[in-house]
Amino acid sequence: xxxxxxxxxxxxxxxxxxxxxxxxxxxxxxxxxxxxxxxxxxxxxxxxxxxxxxxxxxxxxxxxxxxxxxxxxxxxxxxxxxxxxxxxxxxxxxxxxxxxxxxxxxxxxxxxxxxxxxxxxxxxxxxxxxxxxxxxxxxxxxxxxxxxxxxxxxxxxxxxxx
Numbered sequence: 512x513x514x515x516x517x518x519x520x521x522x523x524x525x526x527x528x529x530x531x532x533x534x535x536x537x538x539x540x541x542x543x544x545x546x547x548x549x550x551x552x553x554x555x556x557x558x559x560x561x562x563x564x565x566x567x568x569x570x571x572x573x574x575x576x577x578x579x580x581x582x583x584x585x586x587x588x589x590x591x592x593x594x595x596x597x598x599x600x601x602x603x604x605x606x607x608x609x610x611x612x613x614x615x616x617x618x619x620x621x622x623x624x625x626x627x628x629x630x631x632x633x634x635x636x637x638x639x640x641x642x643x644x645x646x647x648x649x650x651x652x653x654x655x656x657x658x659x660x661x662x663x664x665x666x667x668x669x670x671x672x673x
Contacts, residue, residue: 528648541621543583545614547591552611584642587623622667632664
């Protein structure tokens, strides 16, 4: 009987070279993900104080009230919901982790994660295709092994390295 091959998850980090409109959209997406995280956290706190129950809502419910959220990648907003739920789970299950905190505009690290769905993300030679952004040039300093499976992409910006 053959043993199953162990599956390894491996991350690759590449530098993006977006054009001006792509930079603006990335900045808007950073802002939208931070806003959704803070808004959901605030709404959950208020709902719990009033009812004693946990509020179950989605980022899509905020798009009617805040039209500008439609500009951001919907999967990035969905990942914010997952991150907030994970923060609550860690708080309730692990005494060492504190209550979820609001995200600051002044934080030096901004990021969002989007997932691969129906080929919306593609890595090519010297570029990566991302949802809402299109083709973004990258500095591809290493080759990707054959048979890799791309699952998610995290776009991040560290203010210390600008």
